[in-house]
Amino acid sequence: MNPKDLSRQELERIGFLAERRHGNFIDGAFCESRSGRVLPVIDPASELVVAETPDSDAADVDAAVAAARRALEDSPWSRTRPADRERILFRLSQLIEEHADELSAMETLQSGKLQGVARMIDVGFSAEFVRYMAGWATKLEGSTLQPSIPFPPGARYHSYTQREPVGVVAAVVPWNFPLAIALWKVAPALAAGCTVVLKPAPETPLTALRVAALALEAGLPAGVLNVVCGGGTAGAALCAHPGVDKVSFTGSTPTGRAIGHAAVERLARFTLELGGKSPMIVLPDADPVAAAAGAAMGIFFNQGQVCSASSRLYVHRSLFDTVIHEVARQAEAMRVGSGFDVTSQLGPVVSRRQFDRVMGYLEGAKREGASAVTGGARARDAGCFIQPTVLVNVKPEMTVVREEVFGPVLVAMPFDDVEDVIRQANDTPYGLAASVWSQDLSSVHRIVPRLKAGTVWVNTHNMLDANLPFGGYKQSGFGRDLGRAAVESYTEVKSVCMSV
Known part of the structure; x- marks a missing residue:
């Protein structure tokens, strides 16, 4: 089946694609961009426009970050038990599998990849990865420590560490594995208790928007996962936003270097998975x-x-x-x-x-x-x-x-x-x-x-x-995706010391 031959009936079977124009997903709902501009989504096999999504600007980013901040601090998400986060993520993995036809068709239509690859990796591996990360929600732990503080003489102390969510996460992802890499970042961040603003590549935004709606259906509270579409303007505004506590980026080394500089300038946490010549x-x-x-x-x-x-x-x-x-x-x-x-x-x-x-x-x-x-x-x-x-x-x-x-x-x-x-x-x-x-x-x-x-x-x-950490040496990145290292990168370690 060639995309240029898709009938209206076939588009309706794909579901989400029946609507050719899509908005951002902010605070639990689709909404028009403040910029009023749109970008085409083009099928690379036929070079036909198959959809339009927002070309967002700083105002859209402000709205998404504000929604993520409210969800982090003022919504039920901030009081959600680890077991509840595990349940929501597990349900999301099921919904991804249940919508495999729709999601894999979107991936092929927007990126050109083979349906077999879309089903095996972008859908199949994504569902498995979300399920794996669901388990980490209840496995994050700290340590009990015996301090040797000598003052005042004879005093005794009890100390321990605990992991807490790093905060609002900006996840900026590329076009080669749009759904899979988005979930590499979203799933561990949610398992750790963070909230997320996801910016997909302008070429391939459709599955990010769809999975945000599925996450809401899985029980994720409004504002916990937001999606802002667009190009470099939206990406730069998001990575430099003072309301973002951590940036996780996958893409080219030059762009990663610029994101790293912006994060260091305001001392935000960041993870970069960049280019290679393996x-x-x-x-x-x-x-x-x-x-x-x-x-x-x-x-x-x-x-x-x-x-x-x-x-x-x-x-x-x-x-x-x-x-x-x-x-x-x-x-x-x-x-x-x-x-x-x-x-x-x-x-x-x-x-x-x-x-x-x-x-x-x-x-x-x-x-x-x-x-x-x-x-x-x-x-x-x-x-x-x-x-x-x-x-x-x-x-x-x-x-x-x-x-x-x-x-x-x-x-x-x-x-x-x-x-x-x-x-x-x-x-x-x-x-x-x-x-x-x-x-x-x-x-x-x-x-x-x-x-x-x-x-x-x-x-x-x-x-x-x-389960295997993935990341690079030298100019191929900083930090790791996948495995325990990924979920821990979305946490801060707090030390607690009390006199007993």
Whole structure:
């Protein structure tokens, strides 16, 4: 099913999309933007406008933050028991599963991703993650301490720590996994007792708005979760707002750097999950067939629009030709098409702007001397489709090797020496993820500690779990999403000391 062929009846089946114009979600209700401006939501497969959402400004942000502050301090949410927060989040996970058809259709329509990916990750993993975080609402704990305070002589003290919600959270999320990454931030914040203002990417706001309404249906009080749509104006106003206690951002490193500066200026807490240029290292004893399949999945999954994509492939020279030939064979066999077509294996990139950006990197790589084993061009006459691409004859100083492309573009380089490949893998401002492929666990254990990355996979790539912290070294971020580390990042630790 191509989005341009959707009938009114089919749009009504999708439900939320039957209304083409949507407002912000503030204080438990949809509302028009104070700015009066709108932004189009464009299906990247057909490049048709499928909806409109607000292009919010500072006044909209003020209203959302005020609603979140009231909910934090003056509503029943401030007195909600941990078990009640757990129940609400668990019910939200159920509602996400019950609305899987609607939510996955929205994700494909606004981002172009394959329906299988939308169902498995954006809906399926999101529901599992919310359920996981629901359990943390009743598991946050402090410690009892025995102090050694010597004054006054003979006095005794009892001390303990307790975790409290950090306050109002600004969650700013990207367009590559709109629903999943939104819930990476919203669920742990709610489990900790915080309130949230969520700003989705302007390209992909629909599922954020829908899940806010589902959260209200699950029992979340009005004002606890608010959604403000828009672009850079709304994002900047939200991250710099004095009523926001913590900012959690996923996106590009330049934007993250600006958000970090704004947060530090007013000493607000912040978590940043930023860009990557993740290396995949294939040692001489690796299974070349498995490594090739892993490389193809690692870079072409979600059209390469994954911050931890295996975008730099280093293969021992003895296996290089075999692995590259197999990756290229798999790339050439991929069917490029609409995410609604069940036979498609690669969808469009998210927007015309992203299409032009990726094509610019490909043209620059060719000018610098790289050659395409396969791909390297647009895949269709219409739509934002790019061929899955494998580049060789690349050098470490090339732009396509050093910068995050965020598209289906793999750069592949042979190596002879393990010491040299570790140096090359670490020779980047990023440090989000890496993978090592080998059948020799001794070699793996020697290499893993030397890779400057927040996550290292062995004989796999891009595998995430709700329980595993995810974040980067260096310019790939600050703090962690997922796991216990995530929920604790939405708390403050209070020390209590009493004379007994």
